[in-house]
Every structure is written in C-alpha cells, then in structure tokens.
Amino acid sequence: MPIRHAAMHLIDKKPDGSPAVLHKAQAELPPNEAADNLLADLNDAYNAKQGKAWGFFHAESGAYPLSGWLAKYLEGHNPFLDFTSQSVEHLVKLLEESNLSTGGHVLFAHYQQGMTEYLTIAILQHADSVMVDTDLAVRPSRQLDLSQLHQAARINLSEWRNNKASKQYISFIKGKNGRKISDYFRDFIGCQEGVDGPGETRTLLKAFSDYVESEDLPEESAREKTQTLVDYATAQTKLGEPVTLEELSSLLDEDRPKAFYDHIRNADYGLSPEIPADKRTLNQFRRFTGRAEGLSISFEQHLLGDKVEFDQDAGTLLIKGLPTPLVDQLKRNTMKEQR
Template identity: 35%
Template structure:
C-alpha cells in the first residue's frame, strides 16, 4: 500500500423521472476501509502513470467569479476545520449537479471524493465514475447481471495537491486532470465545477526540454554513442518522474548529465531561448522522441529506434529518402510474398 487514506465518500448524481439532475447524498464516509484502501491505491497508481494530463489551479471563469470559487472556498473551510468532510463532499456534489444541469449530454454518475497522503503530500482525488454492467455465474450455475464501478475507464478525474496548494500560492499546477479523448473541452464542465483553470502547457514544456537536450548534445564534443547515452539518461530520469507523478526538475536533470561535457546543462537550458520552467510535469508522449523517430503521412507509417539513425537507417535530406538496412523479418516476409504474387 503506497497511500494512507484519511476520508473517502461516494455520492450519486442522476436524472429523476422528469429528466432533472438530482443528488443522492451518502450521510457518512465509506466504512469498508480495506476495500477503500485497495481501490484508492489502484486509482492512485493508474492516475499517476496516465499520460497526457493537464495541469491547472483554482481561478475564475465568470466576471464576478462567485460561482467558480464555491468549490475552493468549501475546500478551504474543510482544510481549516470549519467544515466536516461529509459536508464538504455534499457541497461539492451539489455544485457538480448544478453544473451538469446546464448540459443535455450527461447522464451523471457516482462522484468519488477522497483525501489521502502519499510521500508526505496530501491529495484530494475527485472523480465522476460510471457503472458498468457485467454477468456472473451463481452457485447454482444461474446467470446474474450486476453493476460495478468502471475503474478501468475513468475519463473525468482530477487530483489536487493540497500540500502544494496551501504552501505555494503562486503555483499554477497543483491541480492535475485527465484530458478528454477528443481534447480538453470534453471535460470542461468537470473543471468548471471546481473552478479549475489550466495553468501550464505541459506538452510545450516537454517539447522545449527535448529541443534543449538535442541542442546540448549537438554542441558538445561527444561521440555518437555518448550522445545517445545522454538521451537515454534524460529519458530514464523523466520517465521515472512521470511514473511517480512528480515533476521534472531541470537542476536535478543537469546533475544526471554532469559528466556529459564541460558546460552545465542547467546553464545551457537557462539561456532564455527555451523558456523552460525550473519544474514542470513530465509528458510521456513528448519523451518518446529521445528514443524513437516516428511519423505518418501519405499512407506511410515509419518508426525506428534513434540509435539506428546513421547505421541501419540512412536519411538523405537532399533526395528526401530513407534507406533501411536489414528489413524486419515479418515485413520482409510480407514483401517477398507480394513480389512473388506479382
């Protein structure tokens, strides 16, 4: 178990007979501690490793800001001891119900709120869960249909780093959230009920880091193998941070590369050209370019390990061609059979 659960509760938001959204509030926290700890530990691990999350902070969307500050105000009261957890969660559920009532597309769901501690940081996890139907076989070999929470397909979830929120008022990334499959707008209503504003472009920061790393190794007097080793170190460090759910720290990364040339990577990256923050979340999709080259276009998809460039894979920018030495066996078999058929 990697987390310590303080409180957890589930409320239901669903349509009534007239099609209006209504809350069904639970009057006390969840009592089955073993089941709660197991579920939240699983959710924490899967959420931390999920790629493509957005990051933000409590802000306002409306001119007066009153509606959007209700969640953060209630959370402040809870953290100050002026509001109990059940009362806070009930307020949050009603805020989400009001937000959902503005839209026609939502069927509601089960709102999970949980406060827990992981590695000396306090978190609030907020997720709107859906129920999924499944079939099971009873003792008498009869079929029975059951509903269970779909924990493997969570699309509406956010996690607030309560420790960072209260310690650093200038932070713009203490709230993380899952981006919708079709982009952030799919989850706008979920962020709006919390008053969350996107505060940092994680993908842009990671791409700037990748550019800085490439420029750094290109400008240093390293061999081809040493350059790839440098990229591998960056990839391993950033991937580890992504899996842990912690930020990339440019100074720490520079220490990892301390023996890769005379110039400090931290000084190199801080020259203003890359516009890098000292700390920012990792984005796994952006990190892959340290290991692989890939692209799709015109009916052709190509991907290969970066270490093969200049050896098995020869790129000629003048003629706009790529020569591959040693065609993969399964591809070679397909090509040979096609050639024989023609």
C-alpha cells in the first residue's frame, strides 16, 4: 500500500466554547514504517465500521470547494501540502459553524492499493496512556485512538477520474448520534449520497433467494451457495471493496459462471454491476432449509421470530404472510374438498 503523500494537521477545539486553534503541518509526513502502519490500521478500522454511505461529489462551488482543490493537486497545479492546508482551513470554518466541540488530528493520505489510487481523510482522536522508556521509567503517553473513528471518508481517485457517471466513488461514515455530527464533515468533503448500500444489499439477497428457488437447488447446494455469497461479500467489505456481480456469479457456479448474473439481468432488479455491500444486512442473512416426505421449507434467518415462529418443544413452525399464489392454491383445494 504505497503512500504517495500524507500530511497531518491538528485542530485544537476545547469544549468550553472557545474558538478552534489550527496547527498546520509544516511538511508532509516522511515515508516510513510508522506512517505505513498508521494507514494500514486506519484502513482496517475504517473497513470494519458499519453504517457507511456511498456517494459522489456535488458540483464544485463556494459551498463545496474540496473537489476543485483536489483536482488542481492531481493535475499538478498545487503541492499536496498546500492542498491539505487549504482544505483543513475550510474544515475548521465548518466545524465552528456547526458549534461542535470535536477537533483532533486531521490526516490526509494519498496512496495506491493495487492499481487503484485513493485519498483518505480522517479526523483522529487520541487517548492518554502510559509508556515505559528505555530507562524503564513510566511516562505519560498520548496515542491515536482508532476505535473512536467517527469522521472519515475515502475517495476512489481512479474511479472519480475514469468513470464520470459513477455515483459511488466516495464512502464516508454516517453519524450514529444524530446527523449533525457527521453532516459538517460530509459537507466538507462535498459529498452527496448516490448509492443506498443497505438497500442494494437487500436487493442482491432477494435476487439470490429468487435464484435459489428458480433453480430448485438441493438443500446442501443451496446452503453452500448461500455461504459462498456471504463469505465473498463479507471479505469484500473487510477490504473496503464492492461486490462485483460477475465475480460473485462465477464463484456461485463454476460450471455456469454467468447463471446468477444472467438471472439478475433478465429479471431486471436494477442492481449496479458493483455493489457496496452492507455488513449489518449481510450478518442477518442466513437460510434455513429442509426437505422430508414431500415437504420443502426454506426461509431466511431474519424472518425467524417475525414471519416465522419456531416452537422448539413442539417441533413446529408457524408461518405468517404466506405467498399469495400458495394461499390461492390452498383455497381452491379447500373448496374442492367441500363439494
């Protein structure tokens, strides 16, 4: 994960209401093992965060200037340190206008992963700790606390430059404690949501359930394919990468690598070729299946306790909200028996 450029600034904002004090870096972070480890740990913490959103830049304007500054840097018109200094000044302005007391160390990192270039921007908090020096003396220490990562965004620079129609080249953390704490940072990035990650993931899982039913797969095969989907999608979220429908399709069926992909396209689910999978939605998806004496039952885990109730002592299932075609068949059969 080669770092091309990185810089760290500090916004000192106390909770007493006093104005923020900006301490700008005088030089870029030197390329060394410490910087590499920091970025690797930050990426791990960021990828593990739930509740992220995906989107794209607003049109450049006075309210959303960062994309213009970023373009000038990438075109070679502005040094990286100047770009980050200009950007962090704008961040302080938005921070003051939002009346939030949260400051921190602001990291800008332009790096390459594989063939893809990224820019990560994150506000990092610190935690007080202790350290033992070479003289075996205990001294106070301040360490960056990546477990408190609440304001961060990652811009896929390659996607932004090469695919102007994309609406998911930016990902950012959405605030849990009300929108205000994340709104100012989202406005700083100049990002608008373009892809509903949880919604896209639910649609993908619905398409997969329909595919399993249409193929009338044996119980063991359905279970294996479900696990393949969940494992692949989960691995992609850990890497911070989207789920690619064609790649997923080939993993689900090596003999017919286009089968699932063609099912999605033919049924027109409206899915993009690449989906930013939502980890929370994936965790809720497991299938329970079983067949015996002419009875076939299959349902998703998240329905258990809602539309499906299991009585362990009696060994029975209570199913609510039966499919309309099945209800109609049962009604017709009941009417025949009553004649």
